[in-house]
Structure formats: C-alpha cells, structure tokens
Amino acid sequence: MTQTRASSKSKSARFLEILRGYSKVLVVMHDNPDPDAIASGWGVQVLVREKLGKPVRVVGGGAIVRAENRHMVELLQPPIELLDDVSVDDDTATILVDCGAEATNHLLTRHGIDPVGIIDHHTNEITRVATKFTDIRPDVAASATIVASYLREQGLDPGPKLATAMLYAGRTETRGHETYFSPLDREVLPWLTESGEPGLLAEIESAPLTQDYFADLLLALQSTFLYDDAAICFLPRADGAEIVGEVADMLVRCVNIRRVLCGAIIKNDLLVSARTQRGFGSAIHLLEATLDGIGGAGGHAHRAGGKIAGVGPGATAVERLHEDMKNRWLTACGVHRKRGTRLIAKREIVENLER
Numbered sequence: 587m588t589q590t591r592a593s594s595k596s597k598s599a600r601f602l603e604i605l606r607g608y609s610k611v612l613v614v615m616h617d618n619p620d621p622d623a624i625a626s627g628w629g630v631q632v633l634v635r636e637k638l639g640k641p642v643r644v645v646g647g648g649a650i651v652r653a654e655n656r657h658m659v660e661l662l663q664p665p666i667e668l669l670d671d672v673s674v675d676d677d678t679a680t681i682l683v684d685c686g687a688e689a690t691n692h693l694l695t696r697h698g699i700d701p702v703g704i705i706d707h708h709t710n711e712i713t714r715v716a717t718k719f720t721d722i723r724p725d726v727a728a729s730a731t732i733v734a735s736y737l738r739e740q741g742l743d744p745g746p747k748l749a750t751a752m753l754y755a756g757r758t759e760t761r762g763h764e765t766y767f768s769p770l771d772r773e774v775l776p777w778l779t780e781s782g783e784p785g786l787l788a789e790i791e792s793a794p795l796t797q798d799y800f801a802d803l804l805l806a807l808q809s810t811f812l813y814d815d816a817a818i819c820f821l822p823r824a825d826g827a828e829i830v831g832e833v834a835d836m837l838v839r840c841v842n843i844r845r846v847l848c849g850a851i852i853k854n855d856l857l858v859s860a861r862t863q864r865g866f867g868s869a870i871h872l873l874e875a876t877l878d879g880i881g882g883a884g885g886h887a888h889r890a891g892g893k894i895a896g897v898g899p900g901a902t903a904v905e906r907l908h909e910d911m912k913n914r915w916l917t918a919c920g921v922h923r924k925r926g927t928r929l930i931a932k933r934e935i936v937e938n939l940e941r
C-alpha cells in the first residue's frame with residue numbers, strides 16, 4: 587500500500603526509530619545472495635552501526651556461486667555470513683532485504699520467523715505478515731538503491747567499497763531487459779559514483795572462471811532446443827546454481843529466442859530460470875504458470891527464477907520431469923509445436939568432435 591499521509595520524517599528516520607526498540611539487528615538476505623542482497627544488507631549494517639551503535643549481523647542461506655559475485659565478496663569483503671540456521675530472540679530486530687516475507691527462499695520463512703522490517707523491490711509482493719516497517723518499491727531498480735538513499739538521508743559516507751557494491755548491485759539488476767531507472771535510482775547513482783571505484787567494478791566483472799564453468803556452458807548450448815521463439819535448455823551438468831541463470835541470460839540474447847526456460851538439477855532440486863525479451867511476455871508470470879502446483883517462483887518482469895524441491899532420483903524420473911516442464915513451459919508461452927530444433931545442429935557438433 588502506498589502511504590496516504592505524507593510523513594515529515596524520512597523513511598530512514600522511521601526505520602531507525604523502530605530499530606531503537608531492539609538491542610540487536612539481524613539482517614537477512616535471500617538464499618544464494620546476489621550483489622543486490624549483499625549490498626543492501628551491508629548498507630543496513632553500516633546505517634545501524636553508525637547511527638545506533640547496535641550490533642548487526644548480515645546473514646543468508648545457501649552459497650555464493652556466480653564467479654563475479656564470489657569475486658565481489660573477495661575484493662570488497664562485505665560483512666556477511668552464510669548460515670544454515672538462525673535463532674532469534676525477542677530483542678532482535680529481523681530485517682529482510684531484497685526479498686519478501688512470504689518468499690520461500692530465505693532463512694526466516696524456513697524457521698517460521700516474521701520479520702520486523704522489509705526493504706525490497708520485487709513485484710507481486712503480498713504482505714500478510716504484519717511487519718513494523720515495510721519499504722517495498724517495485725519501481726526501483728535495486729534494493730540497494732533504497733538502502734543507499736537511507737545512508738544519504740542520514741548523511742553517511744558509504745566509502746569506496748560499499749559504494750562499489752551498491753553500484754554493482756544496480757548494474758546487475760538492470761541487466762537483461764530490466765533496464766529501468768526510477769527517479770530514486772537516478773538520484774542515488776551519481777551520489778554513489780562519487781565514492782565508487784571503477785577499477786574494482788571492472789575487476790568484478792572480469793572475474794576468473796573455472797574449467798567446470800566452460801564445460802557446463804558447452805553442454806548447455808548443446809542441449810538447447812527451440813520451439814518457435816521459445817527455447818528450453820536443461821543443463822546436463824551444473825557446477826553451481828548460478829550457471830542456470832547465466833545460460834538463460836545468454837540464450838535470451840539469441841535473435842531467434844524471445845523467451846527461454848533453463849533448468850538444472852542440483853542436489854535434489856530442479857532449479858529453473860526464465861527470461862523474456864521486452865514485449866514478449868512476463869518472465870515471472872510465465873514461470874509461475876509453468877510451476878503452478880509443483881514449485882515456487884520469484885523475480886521480475888523479464889528475469890525470474892524458481893525451484894521444484896525434492897526431485898526423485900533416477901534417470902526416468904528426471905526424464906519425465908523434463909518432459910512435463912517442457913509441456914508446461916510451451917503451454918504457458920502459447921506455443922503448440924511439440925518438436926524442437928537444436929540451437930546448434932547435432933551434425934555440426936558430431937562433425938566437430940570427429941575432426
């Protein structure tokens with residue numbers, strides 16, 4: 587809901603006022619935190635530490651897999667912790683950043699803890715959970731923009747590393763057709779640029795890649811099928827969860843592909859990523875329709891991700907799941923074609939191997 591009565595107090599002032607009632611703060615990022623979640627959590631940590639002097643931990647579940655994100659963490663050293671478990675007492679203010687209370691991909695949902703506050707920019711957010719503080723702005727490119735605006739309101743200098751993290755968050759969130767800036771982004775980005783380091787940004791973006799990454803990529807491209815303008819790729823192998831989204835980002839750049847679904851089984855889950863080109867449907871809506879009744883999805887208009895938990899073992903179960911996902915995706919996309927064509931012709935792949 588939008589605020590109906592204009593408050594004389596800034597958002598950041600109200601946020602800090604609520605946190606004053608607690609002795610410590612636990613900032614929770616979504617699982618497998620991305621640059622936006624990391625930069626947002628870090629920003630809240632600096633804000634609370636500087637203004638209230640209270641202890642703050644920034645935590646998230648899962649892992650950081652994407653090479654650029656790992657490199658970002660190495661270079662910038664954000665004060666984040668990756669955990670499997672959290673326990674929270676009444677004196678701890680839990681703040682969710684970059685995801686909603688009802689999203690399934692964070693530690694609080696899994697432990698049945700309601701957040702005290704939410705700072706986020708994801709769409710389709712329903713908040714049945716009664717939070718004391720809610721700042722959800724789907725029009726803003728990155729959650730980090732919102733947190734940066736708090737620092738700015740409070741007259742705090744982010745310093746070169748946090749500013750770089752926040753700039754990188756903005757960069758990653760404006761990729762793949764999510765290329766909009768709200769007035770707030772336009773206001774905050776030049777301010778962050780005053781402190782951010784272009785050299786560090788460049789280093790992050792050319793992060794070293796493992797040999798496994800190239801193997802994942804090669805086999806993914808060989809496993810991509812086109813059904814009219816809708817593509818599907820089930821990665822035969824995935825060294826980490828993030829390759830799924832990266833392959834989707836790459837494939838949606840193909841001139842013949844307007845919509846793409848990528849998936850890979852990691853541990854016992856099928857992780858999926860959907861991408862759409864601008865003007866060719868909403869990735870989150872298509873993915874929600876695809877996973878209806880079998881899994882959960884989250885994301886934005888042109889970039890979305892989801893998961894089907896507990897995929898049965900064995901090649902037959904996997905085969906059946908792929909077939910089911912293919913049918914669901916094509917139905918969601920309104921594509922009637924049942925036989926796909928390969929992105930790269932099999933003959934070419936085989937000939938190349940025999941050379």
Ligand SMILES: [Mn+2]
Pocket residue numbers: 622623684707728729759
């Ligand atoms: Mn975000």
